[in-house]
Amino acid sequence: MNILVTGGLGYIGSHVVVCLVENGYDVIILDNLSNSDISVLSKLEKITNRKLNFKEIDLGIEDHVKDFFKKNTNIEGIIHFAALKSVGESVRKPNKYFQNNLNATINILKYMPEKVPFVFSSSCTVYGSAMKQPINESTPHGIAESPYGKTKQLCEKLINKKFFESKNFKGISLRYFNPIGAHQSGLIGENPKNIPENLMPYLTQVVGGRRKVLTIFGDDYDTKDGTCIRDYIHIMDLAEAHIKAIDYLINIKVTKFLEFLNIGTGIGVSVLELVKTFEKSTGLKVNYSIGKRRPGDIEKAYAQTNKAKQILGWKPKYTLTNALKSAWNWEKKSLI
Ligand code: NAD
Numbered sequence: 001m002n003i004l005v006t007g008g009l010g011y012i013g014s015h016v017v018v019c020l021v022e023n024g025y026d027v028i029i030l031d032n033l034s035n036s037d038i039s040v041l042s043k044l045e046k047i048t049n050r051k052l053n054f055k056e057i058d059l060g061i062e063d064h065v066k067d068f069f070k071k072n073t074n075i076e077g078i079i080h081f082a083a084l085k086s087v088g089e090s091v092r093k094p095n096k097y098f099q100n101n102l103n104a105t106i107n108i109l110k111y112m113p114e115k116v117p118f119v120f121s122s123s124c125t126v127y128g129s130a131m132k133q134p135i136n137e138s139t140p141h142g143i144a145e146s147p148y149g150k151t152k153q154l155c156e157k158l159i160n161k162k163f164f165e166s167k168n169f170k171g172i173s174l175r176y177f178n179p180i181g182a183h184q185s186g187l188i189g190e191n192p193k194n195i196p197e198n199l200m201p202y203l204t205q206v207v208g209g210r211r212k213v214l215t216i217f218g219d220d221y222d223t224k225d226g227t228c229i230r231d232y233i234h235i236m237d238l239a240e241a242h243i244k245a246i247d248y249l250i251n252i253k254v255t256k257f258l259e260f261l262n263i264g265t266g267i268g269v270s271v272l273e274l275v276k277t278f279e280k281s282t283g284l285k286v287n288y289s290i291g292k293r294r295p296g297d298i299e300k301a302y303a304q305t306n307k308a309k310q311i312l313g314w315k316p317k318y319t320l321t322n323a324l325k326s327a328w329n330w331e332k333k334s335l336i
């Protein structure tokens, strides 16, 4: 079956492409390379031992998306990753984020064929600063912490609208917590074009010598050691959740379906715990210092994960140590 993967050369998309191929799917990758490099394609071909179908398209341009679906009538599933994801940049350039993330999603939803299963990359950011932990899916959208977060909320609303207006819409919005780590080959991983804003790539780049020091944003939160708590999920577990979601939508007998599912481990880990676990599992020192709180950061966010387990039969297999070792393996290989 042919699965369209938008943003398929990015961090999460590339890992999902590997899993799709391993599970017998054919893939068509669309990406405009705004936050990825074309070299990822050959790495994916090396891992999967397969020539892959890639088209460089900006999904924000309506005519390009229309034309793509006109010429490609064989799409049997869509996983929509393509979006800009830097929280800090979204605060500085909100219009860029609204335009890119919303237009790409509107265009896909508008021109995708009826009945084709649709999986959307959402984020725990839709919950805003949720008071109750672990966060379950009935927690309503909170106040968006950033324009990026707002785009995820609005895209979920667009999907909801499509569901109510169309006769045949089957979709799942996966709300990721904090994906980290890399494929075991060390050939693909998280490699943002600019200075990383996320903890994991920043930490590994410090250890690898590309950056000097990791600043831990605040140690005066109301948590076990004062640093923020997150739910870090191994990228390969996250990738598997997409396979389960697309399989589920393809096989489900009903014509209409929409679910919003948390994808996390359910375990809250503090920033300091993550740093210490990294040091223990790799035997390497992390040069860090404690800095000020980062504006917009939330104190705690970890998932309640029963719903994904019940509906998809998915649960994470990897530990934090596995994820941290794989992240370091990727950084090490990219230094060679
Ligand atoms: P990424 O930046 O590595 O990948 C996104 C890909 O989409 C990039 O290759 C980029 O070039 C492409 N893209 C962006 N806009 C496009 C457009 N208009 N047309 C075509 N391609 C476009 O990011 P990622 O970490 O792989 O994230 C994938 C998705 O998951 C995003 O929607 C992101 O918001 C969401 N998400 C990520 C995280 C995370 O921590 N990484 C957490 C929650 C949700």
Ligand code: UD1
Binding pocket: 085, 086, 087, 123, 124, 125, 145, 146, 149, 178, 197, 198, 199, 200, 202, 214, 215, 216, 217, 218, 228, 229, 230, 271, 294, 296, 297, 298
């Ligand atoms: C952020 C976004 C989330 C988005 C995700 C992917 C918020 C509130 N959440 O998640 O919506 O989907 O990025 O882009 O903005 N940290 C440091 N030092 C660093 C970097 C991070 O101490 O140099 C800390 C942060 O304060 C946080 C934790 O590490 O406590 C994780 O941060 P990060 O990786 O940026 O992810 P989130 O902020 O959870």
